[in-house]
Amino acid sequence: xxxEQQSLFEMNPAPWDQDDAREQLVATLxxxxxxxxxxxxRVPDRLRGEIAPGQRVRAPLGKSDRLVTxxxxxxxxxxxxxxxxxxxxxxxxxxxxxxxxxxxTEWMAEHYMCPWxxxxxxxxxxxxRAQAGTRQTQFVSLPNRAHAxxxxxxxxxxxxxxxxxLAGRPxxxxxxxxxxxxxxxxxxxxxxxxxxIVELETRRxxxxxxxxxxxxxxxxxxxNSEQRxxxxxxxxxxxxxxxxxxxxxGVTGSGKTEVYIQAIQQVLRFGRQAIVxxxxxxxxxxxxxxxxxxxxxxAVLHSHQTDAQRRRHWEQIAAAGVSVVVGARSAVFAPxxxxxxxxxDEEHENTxxxxxxxxxxxxxxxxxxxxxxxxxxxxxxxxxxxxSWQRTVTGEYRLVSLPRRVFDRPLPQVITVDLRVxxxxxxxxxxxxxxxxxxxxxxxxxxxxxxxxxxxxxYSTHIQCPSCGLVMRCPHCAIGLTHHVxxxxxxxxxxxxxVPAPTECPECQFAGIHYRGLGTQRLEAEVRAxxxxxRCLRMDTDTMKQPGSHERALxxxxxGEVRILVGTQMIAKGLDFPNVTLVGxxxxxxxxxxxxxxxxxxxxxxxxxxxxRTGRGEKGGxxxxxxxxxxxxxxxxxxxxxxxTFAAGELPVRKKYEYPPFGSMIRLVVRGPAEPVAAEFADQxxxxxxxxxxxxxxxxxxxxxxxxxxxxxRGNFRFQIQLQGVDSEALRHAxxxxxxxxxxxxxVQWIADVDPVDML
Numbered sequence: 081x082x083x084e085q086q087s088l089f090e091m092n093p094a095p096w097d098q099d100d101a102r103e104q105l106v107a108t109l110x111x112x113x114x115x116x117x118x119x120x121x122r123v124p125d126r127l128r129g130e131i132a133p134g135q136r137v138r139a140p141l142g143k144s145d146r147l148v149t150x151x152x153x154x155x156x157x158x159x160x161x162x163x164x165x166x167x168x169x170x171x172x173x174x175x176x177x178x179x180x181x182x183x184x185t186e187w188m189a190e191h192y193m194c195p196w197x198x199x200x201x202x203x204x205x206x207x208x209r210a211q212a213g214t215r216q217t218q219f220v221s222l223p224n225r226a227h228a229x230x231x232x233x234x235x236x237x238x239x240x241x242x243x244x245x246l247a248g249r250p251x252x253x254x255x256x257x258x259x260x261x262x263x264x265x266x267x268x269x270x271x272x273x274x275x276x277i278v279e280l281e282t283r284r285x286x287x288x289x290x291x292x293x294x295x296x297x298x299x300x301x302x303x304n305s306e307q308r309x310x311x312x313x314x315x316x317x318x319x320x321x322x323x324x325x326x327x328x329x330g331v332t333g334s335g336k337t338e339v340y341i342q343a344i345q346q347v348l349r350f351g352r353q354a355i356v357x358x359x360x361x362x363x364x365x366x367x368x369x370x371x372x373x374x375x376x377x378x379a380v381l382h383s384h385q386t387d388a389q390r391r392r393h394w395e396q397i398a399a400a401g402v403s404v405v406v407g408a409r410s411a412v413f414a415p416x417x418x419x420x421x422x423x424x425d426e427e428h429e430n431t432x433x434x435x436x437x438x439x440x441x442x443x444x445x446x447x448x449x450x451x452x453x454x455x456x457x458x459x460x461x462x463x464x465x466x467x468s469w470q471r472t473v474t475g476e477y478r479l480v481s482l483p484r485r486v487f488d489r490p491l492p493q494v495i496t497v498d499l500r501v502x503x504x505x506x507x508x509x510x511x512x513x514x515x516x517x518x519x520x521x522x523x524x525x526x527x528x529x530x531x532x533x534x535x536x537x538x539y540s541t542h543i544q545c546p547s548c549g550l551v552m553r554c555p556h557c558a559i560g561l562t563h564h565v566x567x568x569x570x571x572x573x574x575x576x577x578x579v580p581a582p583t584e585c586p587e588c589q590f591a592g593i594h595y596r597g598l599g600t601q602r603l604e605a606e607v608r609a610x611x612x613x614x615r616c617l618r619m620d621t622d623t624m625k626q627p628g629s630h631e632r633a634l635x636x637x638x639x640g641e642v643r644i645l646v647g648t649q650m651i652a653k654g655l656d657f658p659n660v661t662l663v664g665x666x667x668x669x670x671x672x673x674x675x676x677x678x679x680x681x682x683x684x685x686x687x688x689x690x691x692x693r694t695g696r697g698e699k700g701g702x703x704x705x706x707x708x709x710x711x712x713x714x715x716x717x718x719x720x721x722x723x724x725t726f727a728a729g730e731l732p733v734r735k736k737y738e739y740p741p742f743g744s745m746i747r748l749v750v751r752g753p754a755e756p757v758a759a760e761f762a763d764q765x766x767x768x769x770x771x772x773x774x775x776x777x778x779x780x781x782x783x784x785x786x787x788x789x790x791x792x793x794r795g796n797f798r799f800q801i802q803l804q805g806v807d808s809e810a811l812r813h814a815x816x817x818x819x820x821x822x823x824x825x826x827x828v829q830w831i832a833d834v835d836p837v838d839m840l
Contacts, residue, residue, distance in 0.1 A: 192437075382408040683712075
């Protein structure tokens with residue numbers, strides 16, 4: 081609902097002026113910073129026909145009338161007699177957001193309780209707003225009216241060359257290019273402009289074009305009967321020209337990607353575009369290469385691109401110059417003018433959820449966009465989220481199953497290694513059990529490759545003095561420091577605080593300080609020591625920081641240069657390497673006992689997904705899962721590749737406590753440098769929340785406030801409030817009611833996370 085403009089009125093019209101009201105064009109503007117509500121401005125006659133929704137404009141704001149950039153979100157005629165301030169100028173030649181995308185951003189602002197301007201800024205890449213990779217230059221053109229004047233004018237040879245060159249070019253041409261072609265400076269061109277022969281205009285020029293590397297052409301693949309049924313379901317949805325959501329539940333290696341590709345081929349025959357979302361940047365190069373081999377020109381959008389690359393791809397997409405868009409979370413906002421299908425691969429992944437404002441989930445945004453544009457949405461996973469699975473039970477989504485692998489290859493045998501037995505065996509040393517060591521020996525000697533998963537970075541995850549018991553902790557976060565061998569540093573993985581690794585206890589000066597716990601660095605060192613004859617590579621956020629690092633690492637593994645791949649969850653899903661014959665899960669319990677209602681689900685998903693990286697070739701494969709909890713239902717179900725049994729056991733627990741998918745949740749986090757002040761404000765928020773729910777007669781639970789699982793982060797003490805109920809809109813209304821005009825104390829901040837994924 082549009083807020084009434086107050087300070088932006090130049091004056092209140094006098095009563096005798098009311099009859100003088102005339103029709104005027106009014107632009108509704110949203111500011112990305114400053115006031116959150118929309119404001120109305122009059123469009124002056126000089127800008128009529130040029131301004132459009134989705135463009136940025138500059139307009140006076142506040143009593144000082146300073147010019148501020150804003151987004152035009154609506155245009156309407158008005159007979160109001162109010163004297164509105166005028167839009168000053170237009171920033172963009174073209175709209176950055178289509179009407180459909182403006183409606184989507186408005187929905188996001190409402191659903192995720194975030195200022196509309198902040199949502200728009202997140203949707204439009206910074207490189208697009210800044211026109212990264214472009215520079216202003218003058219463009220030259222030869223207007224039609226110039227031909228009549230040329231017959232009465234004598235030109236120099238240089239001027240004639242300029243005219244002849246421009247006569248063969250229908251579009252305006254950069255002045256430097258014209259001068260180079262005519263073999264002159266810009267002076268003769270400027271002389272022709274003064275004579276009225278040519279026209280000059282200043283435009284932005286693309287100074288850093290991106291060369292798309294060609295991909296080898298891949299042949300059309302035949303589908304098996306289950307794949308054909310899945311494709312038929314998507315084709316029926318496309319033919320209906322209406323929205324529907326299809327959940328493709330296919331075991332790892334069942335050929336989901338080929339179904340996506342053949343469905344997109346049908347979309348392209350209609351002259352439309354498709355968006356394919358993947359959860360990890362590490363998957364983007366592989367997916368991009370696969371789609372390029374079938375469709376040629378594919379646009380890519382992800383956070384490891386430069387601003388210039390993102391801007392170039394964005395403009396290609398908006399001009400309908402590409403048919404397929406591949407990317408991570410933010411690619412859901414690709415400005416496709418003719419969108420026909422959205423595919424979300426590995427839809428269960430929590431990386432689709434943004435952890436900073438606006439805290440959107442790309443899966444839910446994709447669903448809203450598909451609904452609004454009347455197109456199908458395809459969700460694919462071997463381990464679907466319980467939210468999506470339950471929607472197939474209620475009939476909201478259509479379920480299609482791919483229960484077997486392509487070529488009828490068997491799913492890998494999964495064996496648990498009980499670490500309790502290993503721990504009692506005094507001969508056991510290190511992270512790799514005897515059983516895993518033997519398995520790696522056999523796989524490597526047979527010419528296969530090995531993947532080892534450990535979802536912990538660093539070398540040692542625990543630094544403690546055995547004399548006085550001191551644990552080395554981050555001074556800014558309630559988190560223990562992790563030892564990193566590179567640089568011999570103790571590092572906080574949350575705020576990046578770093579100190580030299582201690583050689584003695586800082587408290588009692590005991591020289592025998594212990595470095596305990598296991599991270600990927602230590603695992604890599606152990607692998608190199610035990611398997612020195614084979615090249616090992618580590619993939620985690622510490623080693624994959626540089627642009628192109630994912631592509632280089634995966635290419636080396638694919639080509640067989642690397643025989644052992646060690647990594648975190650970024651190697652656990654989506655990757656297809658037929659020569660991998662053994663996967664080892666070094667510790668399946670890393671996420672199992674976290675204070676998070678999704679802990680069991682995430683453990684099941686991670687073990688099942690990494691198990692699926694093997695057995696994809698003719699050599700077959702097997703999986704060894706090291707765990708202290710071999711009898712846990714999530715581990716047992718993952719060993720059997722049995723999603724349905726896991727879901728059947730987990731969903732009743734969710735229903736009992738009204739956790740998603742049977743209820744909605746909003747998590748509020750209050751943080752501040754002074755613990756008592758932050759705690760008191762959190763109490764105030766919770767009290768107001770309970771009052772707002774009681775006033776609206778809404779059945780919901782308010783849990784807390786209580787210290788967050790990570791009670792201190794980056795110097796701020798953190799308190800959380802958990803709001804649960806069946807009616808998500810009622811919960812959002814209660815939060816707005818409780819926090820409206822609520823001003824926190826100095827240095828205290830609070831956030832609302834709708835549909836939270838991270839509970840720490």
